[in-house]
Amino acid sequence: MAIEFNSWLVDRKIKGINVGVTMTIAEYWNFAEDIIAKNDLQRRRVKVSGKTYQLLGRDLIDGCVMPPIILAVSEDSQVGFNSIISSILDSGSASEDQKKKLESLIREAIERKHLIILDGLQRTFTIQDLVSDSDQKTLAKLFSSQIRAEIYVGLSRTGILYRMITLNTGQNPMSLRHQIEMLYQDYLDNDILLQKGVALFKEADDQRISNLGEYKLSDVSDMYYSFSTGTHNSYSKQTISTILKESEFLEGFQPESAEDLSDLIVTYDKLIRKFDHLFPNWNFDPESMQRNLGGTPFARDMIVFGSKVQVMAGFGAALHRLVKRSEKLGDLASVRGIVEQVYIGEELDHPMDWLIFCLDEVRAKSKKVGDSQRAYFNYFFRLLFNDDEECFLNISDSMIKAKEAYDNVYGS
Structure with missing residues (x-):
């Protein structure tokens, strides 16, 4: 039939x-x-x-x-x-x-x-x-x-x-992150993203990130998970609080205004390229701070920095708060509109090197290093893009105040 x-x-x-x-x-x-x-x-x-x-x-x-x-x-x-x-x-x-x-x-x-x-x-x-x-x-x-x-x-x-x-409400539902990966895998060949300088790689590709604009699909999915739920923590921690946070995606879903994963990665990529423009040819220099690093540096150049899932998850969680929850920024297009206004500031002589030492301190005092670093970047981006803050769009000042906020919550 x-x-x-x-x-x-x-x-x-x-x-x-x-x-x-x-x-x-x-x-x-x-x-x-x-x-x-x-x-x-x-x-x-x-x-x-x-x-x-x-x-x-x-x-x-x-x-x-x-x-x-x-x-x-x-x-x-x-x-x-x-x-x-x-x-x-x-x-x-x-x-x-x-x-x-x-x-x-x-x-x-x-x-x-x-x-x-x-x-x-x-x-x-x-x-x-x-x-x-x-x-x-x-x-x-x-x-x-x-x-x-x-x-x-x-x-x-x-x-x-x-x-x-x-x-998917049965006894063994897919995780939100897994569904995001599954739905967006064909963006690997998406001409629109490639034209904007963004390339996504699956784990199976075994492709090393070697240029700005290259990201792992799993990490981008993690960022979208954070953007959808507001949590910067790793999606692998399927706790009760994580499941409840996922309901925010469901309760707030409106198809005509839903932000797409491609919008988010393009927004993030634009910010990383702005950082690269402000800190041209940056390579981590431990001598700049006249102090010793306690462990392996979080990143040694902007390519590695931009591809870190901790940065991406913190960015996603911060924008959930500023775009989805408070609507201070309206939408991701509004974020892209102010990225060009981001500036270095005068509070730090070597902001990126200072940041690496800051993250080293976070690592040294943390039991869950990845989640702690995600939390720091959540604070950083919330401060950087919140026009109620004195450090609005000021990278150096936002870095300092993010460390203060992190220490207040998690202990110095």
Whole structure:
């Protein structure tokens, strides 16, 4: 049978259309197999006690109807939907002509396998096991069974992320950071970012950062996590407070005003390039401070400094406070607008060298060095970009006051 389209619901929260479809497992597996295989950042299989998914596999062969698989058309195929989606959102419902056009575009996206699994990944793995282990007779029976799916169209990346998190409420949800990585991995080949001088590398690329504008995707994801939740701490610490902070992303989500990961990395990159302009050819010189460093320097040049996840996470957390929570800066475009006004200041003779010694002091007195350094940079950027502070846009003064704020909270 051909895939049947049977409902068209407007999702006003995330500005998209939810399309209900019915298909055979054979039709689903025809594209689902490639969705799993090509996505190297997809989360691993969940180990479930009691062999729940093995039981589901047997039930599927017996003809059980499982809950709908939730999918979304990936950004590769979204462009053709834009005008139709806008019209449907304005009117509140889809006309018969619009339904036919959307159906054609969705079939094309399915044919090209431009889909993302939002909910139902483990069920899809169960189907994969059955396909691998079943004999021809069992497989024919499985493939003839029907399943339902819901396909979201017209969603922005942040809209997809929002829906993934709200759907992912089971016992073993993906972390927010993992979902961010998975959604944004194709920016590695994004011409727009490359034209702006930004290149992102996956861990698998084994690419060394050797130029300004080069960053690891995992670190950029960490920065976006901090920007979304307001926490500068590492995302690997899945504490109760971290989970609660993630809810800030959900409660405050508005698709028409959501800041994208690409906006954030472009903003950060512009600031690092401004630092490089203000401190041309900077290389750490321990002799400048006439004192000894207690350990390995945090960074020896601007390329290494700019690529440090501690700096990026502190930047993201600070902008959450200034952009998302207080709206003092309006949006990331406003931040980019004032970056050019950042200046060195006269409070320090060698600001970058002073900063390295400052971070060495933080390291020496900290049990969790990375988190402590993130906290320092959170203070630094909050002071640098807050126009209520005397050190507004003044790098040297912000560095000094950030150390004072850090010592007041964490102890000198």
